[in-house]
Amino acid sequence: MSILVLVLMPAVLSACLLVRSVRVHATQLLVAVAGIVSVLAVSEAVHADSPRMLDGFVRVDATSRLFLAVVDPIFFGVCLYVWNRVATAPVLQAGMTRFVALALWFLSAVNAVLVANHLLVAWIALETTTLAAAPLIVRPRMRASRQASWRYLLFSSVGLGLALLGFMCIARGTQPDPAAPSFFVDGALPLAAAAPNLWHRLGLALLLLGLGTKLGLAPMYSWLPEAYDEAPPAVTALLAAVQFNCALVVLLRVLQCYRSNEPKLVAAELVAMGIVSMLVSTFSLIATRNLKRLLAYASINHAGVIAIGLGIGKTASYGLLLYVLSNAFIKAVLFLTAGKIKAHYRTKDTRRISGLIKDLPYSGVFLMVGSFALLGFPPFGSFFGEVLILSALVSSGRMLVFALFCLLITMSFVATGRTIFPMIWGEAEEQHSWPRQTFLSASPKIAFLVALVVLGLYVPPVVGDLIRQVAVSVEGR
Amino acid sequence: MNPLLIALLAVLLGPLFVGTWRTSLWGLSMQGLLMAWLALRLGPHPSTPSAWLTLIDLALLRGVAAPTALYQVLRARNVPARHDAIPPNLLSWTLALGSVLVAFNFAQVLVPAPAMEQSIVSVAATGLMLGFLVLATQSATFGQMIAVLRIENAIALFELSGEGHAQSVAIQVGQMLVVAASIVLYRWYLNTVDDPDAPLGDDASEVAL
Numbered sequence: 001m002s003i004l005v006l007v008l009m010p011a012v013l014s015a016c017l018l019v020r021s022v023r024v025h026a027t028q029l030l031v032a033v034a035g036i037v038s039v040l041a042v043s044e045a046v047h048a049d050s051p052r053m054l055d056g057f058v059r060v061d062a063t064s065r066l067f068l069a070v071v072d073p074i075f076f077g078v079c080l081y082v083w084n085r086v087a088t089a090p091v092l093q094a095g096m097t098r099f100v101a102l103a104l105w106f107l108s109a110v111n112a113v114l115v116a117n118h119l120l121v122a123w124i125a126l127e128t129t130t131l132a133a134a135p136l137i138v139r140p141r142m143r144a145s146r147q148a149s150w151r152y153l154l155f156s157s158v159g160l161g162l163a164l165l166g167f168m169c170i171a172r173g174t175q176p177d178p179a180a181p182s183f184f185v186d187g188a189l190p191l192a193a194a195a196p197n198l199w200h201r202l203g204l205a206l207l208l209l210g211l212g213t214k215l216g217l218a219p220m221y222s223w224l225p226e227a228y229d230e231a232p233p234a235v236t237a238l239l240a241a242v243q244f245n246c247a248l249v250v251l252l253r254v255l256q257c258y259r260s261n262e263p264k265l266v267a268a269e270l271v272a273m274g275i276v277s278m279l280v281s282t283f284s285l286i287a288t289r290n291l292k293r294l295l296a297y298a299s300i301n302h303a304g305v306i307a308i309g310l311g312i313g314k315t316a317s318y319g320l321l322l323y324v325l326s327n328a329f330i331k332a333v334l335f336l337t338a339g340k341i342k343a344h345y346r347t348k349d350t351r352r353i354s355g356l357i358k359d360l361p362y363s364g365v366f367l368m369v370g371s372f373a374l375l376g377f378p379p380f381g382s383f384f385g386e387v388l389i390l391s392a393l394v395s396s397g398r399m400l401v402f403a404l405f406c407l408l409i410t411m412s413f414v415a416t417g418r419t420i421f422p423m424i425w426g427e428a429e430e431q432h433s434w435p436r437q438t439f440l441s442a443s444p445k446i447a448f449l450v451a452l453v454v455l456g457l458y459v460p461p462v463v464g465d466l467i468r469q470v471a472v473s474v475e476g477r
Numbered sequence: 478m479n480p481l482l483i484a485l486l487a488v489l490l491g492p493l494f495v496g497t498w499r500t501s502l503w504g505l506s507m508q509g510l511l512m513a514w515l516a517l518r519l520g521p522h523p524s525t526p527s528a529w530l531t532l533i534d535l536a537l538l539r540g541v542a543a544p545t546a547l548y549q550v551l552r553a554r555n556v557p558a559r560h561d562a563i564p565p566n567l568l569s570w571t572l573a574l575g576s577v578l579v580a581f582n583f584a585q586v587l588v589p590a591p592a593m594e595q596s597i598v599s600v601a602a603t604g605l606m607l608g609f610l611v612l613a614t615q616s617a618t619f620g621q622m623i624a625v626l627r628i629e630n631a632i633a634l635f636e637l638s639g640e641g642h643a644q645s646v647a648i649q650v651g652q653m654l655v656v657a658a659s660i661v662l663y664r665w666y667l668n669t670v671d672d673p674d675a676p677l678g679d680d681a682s683e684v685a686l
Binding site: 055089099121128139154198233339343 | 628636648651669
């Protein structure tokens with residue numbers, strides 16, 4: 001029952017915003033709904049897998065429980081940030097009804113993606129997250145944000161269209177089989193068990209290309225830096241930490257369904273997309289001087305690492321999941337911090353920001369710790385995730401990929417560090433006086449940092465078990 | 478080849494050689510209506526909810542609602558009639574015709590037996606290729622919208638060719654709602670993205686969430 005509440009409650013309550021008296025309290029409504037959903041989602045993590053519901057279209061398995069427990073609390077944290085922003089900048093109150101309505105639809109669709117037991121239902125829900133998020137990117141008086149928002153919708157529509165075409169090709173390839181096609185996650189026919197044919201290969205290639213577009217993987221990544229840069233920071237955090245994981249869950253489901261008997265299916269394609277994504281993002285990291293774009297390119301880099309991890313499968317799966325979970329928190333912390341920094345310095349140019357640790361102590365610490373995690377320093381989960389993926393690369397004998405991976409990760413490390421570290425520890429060029437940041441305003445980011453450190457130092461048994469279960473399903477056993 | 482598919486091929490190609498936005502919208506509309514007609518001819522008598530939903534999706538949403546929504550915006554803004562779906566030069570036209578040949582050859586590889594299914598896959602592949610060609614050559618919002626709608630129509634045509642792959646009604650409704658919401662958003666973007674009268678703010682002083 002609580003599963004249906006996760007999906008339906010945000011959507012129903014967004015309709016309540018039609019009532020004028022509710023609109024006055026739109027921000028509080030958003031925080032309350034996100035809080036309740038977050039508690040329900042986390043409580044789902046400790047339950048067993050649920051039976052099928054709604055004709056089998058809904059079912060909560062380990063993948064759902066793991067990602068619900070991560071994504072919904074992050075959404076709640078972002079809502080707390082929004083609440084604080086509106087409280088400190090009352091001018092933002094004007095657009096809150098629209099924001100809250102779309103954010104609640106977004107939350108509803110996100111949860112639908114995570115609990116969907118049918119690939120096409122997951123596809124519809126993922127498309128709905130896009131339709132809800134696209135207008136959120138728009139800042140009313142910024143023409144560039146409107147263009148970025150349109151490009152986001154354009155790429156997403158084409159990418160998800162290709163993914164739909166991929167599903168159809170797979171269905172076509174299994175048509176002679178009377179038991180097929182089935183897009184139910186727990187009832188899909190593994191492709192290797194059926195006679196592999198051209199339709200299957202074409203379908204999987206289109207699915208990879210389409211879902212890769214949503215993940216920001218090369219070759220269809222160019223929407224990402226623009227959208228992440230132009231969107232308001234809270235929306236960027238939602239796109240990077242929440243929607244990214246939804247698209248990834250759909251990809252995990254596809255791999256879970258179709259390569260259970262053939263772990264090497266599309267492995268080479270995933271590794272190639274990952275390496276190319278890391279390559280283009282590394283050179284962009286070297287060139288950019290815009291803080292949000294830098295974080296956006298780092299996101300493409302991470303998507304590349306994740307694609308490589310998925311390509312290797314097997315032993316990399318646990319590390320991959322650790323990396324994915326850590327990344328969700330890293331992106332939430334860093335994009336929200338970038339918003340705070342931009343709001344104070346009124347620039348995103350990294351050369352004009354320095355001495356953050358003295359100037360804005362909270363933001364300085366968040367940027368510092370977040371950057372360490374971003375760059376894969378110990379003791380964060382991203383470090384252990386990367387190490388496990390690298391060791392899986394070595395054990396699988398892909399030494400060329402290993403060498404390229406190490407080279408690109410080192411280059412991106414240097415490029416990111418030389419831009420961000422002077423911002424944190426450099427001498428402040430101008431003296432600014434800021435209103436004091438309260439603990440309450442910083443609390444969501446502190447919670448994300450705590451989660452990051454916990455994932456690195458001590459993975460709670462419940463989370464560890466969930467990660468292992470999901471890893472097994474990704475491995476295709 | 479079925480006369481309906483020949484007509485569909487003509488409305489895919491025609492607007493590429495006649496450079497007005499009205500022709501582009503007319504082409505989109507005809508694609509939707511012809512696909513609905515084809516669905517009527519291919520499937521059983523539309524007595525099931527699923528068959529009716531397919532017809533509503535193709536005829537009303539893709540054939541009428543999408544072109545009308547865009548037409549109203551362009552008409553209200555008094556946009557000049559000229560609009561080239563692809564650059565009007567020999568290279569683009571050669572690429573367009575080459576795409577048709579490639580698509581037909583590709584369909585023959587996918588569906589070796591020459592039958593109705595092969596013809597539909599050929600035309601769907603042509604629609605997809607031409608949609609991507611339009612998308613690759615357009616920088617304006619309207620042209621990109623036309624390209625995406627062409628691609629989505631091609632996917633819908635491909636779906637028609639899948640025998641026995643009946644979706645559940647719930648999924649069909651979901652897909653239709655996604656298409657309807659996309660059309661509403663496209664109309665909104667067409668109104669706002671290129672609007673020269675929209676107020677401009679300063680990114681540095683902008684207060685954002």
